[in-house]
């Protein structure tokens with residue numbers, strides 16, 4: 073820490089995904105950073121250089137910038153060094169369906185109690201209106217020297233460092249011009265467009281962005297379902313659509329639906345927010361419903377192939393909500409495994425980041441140590457998460473290990489020809505032709 077400029081370091085409260093990546097990346101930009109979390113064991117691990125989450129490249133980057141980072145569980149230690157404090161605490165869904173802001177409120181109380189001039193910069197995803205609420209809390213606490221800026225985060229798990237270091241845009245919503253200037257200045261070296269706006273607008277940009285991306289996914293999934301009916305191939309449809317720059321090629325990958333800690337929560341929260349303000353957000357209802365139905369549809373596809381799921385052995389390849397993460401939050405695999413078991417199937421699975429025996433989310437599911445081991449005796453294989461290593465899987469060996477011959481690609485990721493060449497059947501999501509019945513030979 074720079075002892076000559078005692079308040080010059082950046083503070084980050086909450087060493088979860090967003091907080092940790094933000095802290096490490098700001099340290100990489102040359103700032104001194106104090107990262108605080110109430111979880112002592114997490115802070116102990118970070119002090120030893122151990123990253124508590126799975127994020128490619130984060131451990132190496134931490135090692136490179138280690139001397140500019142201080143990890144603590146103490147508000148006092150953080151506030152001794154920092155005038156600008158990023159807030160990156162959890163905002164989980166409340167029982168009423170909106171975001172639970174109790175952790176944010178606690179941060180405000182703790183910071184206010186210690187006095188001094190501070191700028192709180194909100195990184196956590198919070199409902200529109202949170203800034204106003206925090207300002208009211210600050211006023212009620214008499215802590216008028218605390219300022220507030222909304223600076224939502226757009227990083228994706230698995231690509232977080234790149235997203236923070238090369239953002240498409242930086243959004244800064246402020247009540248006072250000078251406070252916005254201070255936050256915008258932190259990003260000056262990134263050469264990203266900076267959107268300067270009000271606090272509620274910044275808050276809405278975050279929700280609208282996630283809801284729009286989720287809408288794109290549900291849209292392409294419905295197109296895929298129609299493709300199945302009419303014999304079209306959604307992969308080429310998406311390519312043809314995506315080349316239109318007004319549409320763009322991203323987030324048009326059809327599959328078994330979106331998961332993770334953000335889209336399901338944020339789409340629901342925006343719907344709730346609209347409802348609470350008297351507006352019925354019709355489109356989001358459909359986005360949510362399509363996403364739920366997409367998993368059921370895959371179960372239906374399997375039934376068509378196999379006739380029944382009773383006493384059938386199904387292997388799930390990949391469990392995490394997407395590749396390059398060990399995150400199982402709202403992962404499609406959880407619903408899928410439960411549905412298959414409810415239909416009477418025996419389920420095995422393999423995921424490179426989920427250890428054998430780790431069956432907290434998957435009761436009754438055999439978690440194997442390799443894809444081949446998971447496929448032992450299987451009637452059907454379902455690709456759930458597009459981990460790169462599955463694209464190189466030896467399907468001839470897979471065929472040997474399996475009892476049956478059905479392969480269902482829930483992400484349109486595998487090389488269908490290679491799968492068929494091994495003597496297996498291959499179906500994807502909306503890649504042409506209605507799924508054939510159980511007696512039909514593989515294409």
Ligand code: UGA
Pocket residue numbers: 197225226227228229230282285289322323324325326327328329330331332333334335338393394
């Ligand atoms: C998402 C956003 O992409 C980030 O910009 C945002 O900052 C973050 O939420 C957040 O609010 O914190 P993330 O949840 O890490 O990031 O993951 P994504 O890469 O967006 O994927 C979300 C889900 O959509 C995954 O289950 C993925 O498999 C699925 N998806 C994505 C598709 O089914 N099709 C696609 O074409 C793209």
